[in-house]
Amino acid sequence: MGSFPKTNLLFFFIFVGSVSAHSLWIPEGNLGWEAAKDCYVPLKKEIPAGPISPNLINLDRTKMEEYAKESAELRLNSLNCFLEVVSKTLPEDDPLTSDLGEYFKASLLSGKDKEEMYFSYEWRILLSDARPYPLTPGEVNLAKQWFEAHTEVKEEITNLSIEYLSEKNPKGKSKRYLDLFTGYYGTLLRERDKFLLSLSLESLKSYTDALKQRKEKAE
Numbered sequence: 442m443g444s445f446p447k448t449n450l451l452f453f454f455i456f457v458g459s460v461s462a463h464s465l466w467i468p469e470g471n472l473g474w475e476a477a478k479d480c481y482v483p484l485k486k487e488i489p490a491g492p493i494s495p496n497l498i499n500l501d502r503t504k505m506e507e508y509a510k511e512s513a514e515l516r517l518n519s520l521n522c523f524l525e526v527v528s529k530t531l532p533e534d535d536p537l538t539s540d541l542g543e544y545f546k547a548s549l550l551s552g553k554d555k556e557e558m559y560f561s562y563e564w565r566i567l568l569s570d571a572r573p574y575p576l577t578p579g580e581v582n583l584a585k586q587w588f589e590a591h592t593e594v595k596e597e598i599t600n601l602s603i604e605y606l607s608e609k610n611p612k613g614k615s616k617r618y619l620d621l622f623t624g625y626y627g628t629l630l631r632e633r634d635k636f637l638l639s640l641s642l643e644s645l646k647s648y649t650d651a652l653k654q655r656k657e658k659a660e
Contacts, residue, residue: 542607
């Protein structure tokens with residue numbers, strides 16, 4: 442991660458499975474990583490290790506909407522900041538920079554791949570048998586369904602970010618993109634809550650306790 446701030450590293454390491462990379466993030470060494478780093482802003486309030494809602498019947502859509510909207514705003518603001526920073530250094534007459542989404546596509550895809558690598562740490566904790574009350578076979582199947590949903594939505598967020606960078610007048614369409622990003626982040630939170638709330642109380646506590654211990658060791 443190089444010079445990526447420690448607080449943000451912890452955020453990625455522990456909570457990447459819930460929403461992750463709200464701001465645009467490009468791994469160090471990739472094209473545009475310095476600009477993305479300068480424009481990165483974390484959430485004001487960490488998403489809890491456990492579910493946001495009290496139970497499956499009463500999903501806290503209000504709180505999830507708040508997280509989703511803030512996540513979408515941070516993503517959009519960081520994309521605008523990124524465009525402003527790189528526009529000062531890229532040559533306007535270079536045909537390669539006429540489509541910034543395509544120009545930085547490999548960097549954004551690299552960021553998504555690295556985020557998924559960090560997500561795999563949480564995934565291994567989730568599936569580990571080396572803790573009290575590991576997941577049952579049925580719960581493992583639920584976990585796989587959640588993993589697939591997470592992967593699909595994260596891909597859509599990355600693709601939408603690339604599309605935004607390709608827009609000729611992105612700020613003129615910011616409302617549309619804000620709504621789309623909000624919807625995607627909201628889906629991540631709802632699917633994660635549905636999964637966590639489908640676990641037995643013993644499995645859920647065992648899992649979230651393991652996440653908290655891992656965070657404490659990282660700190």
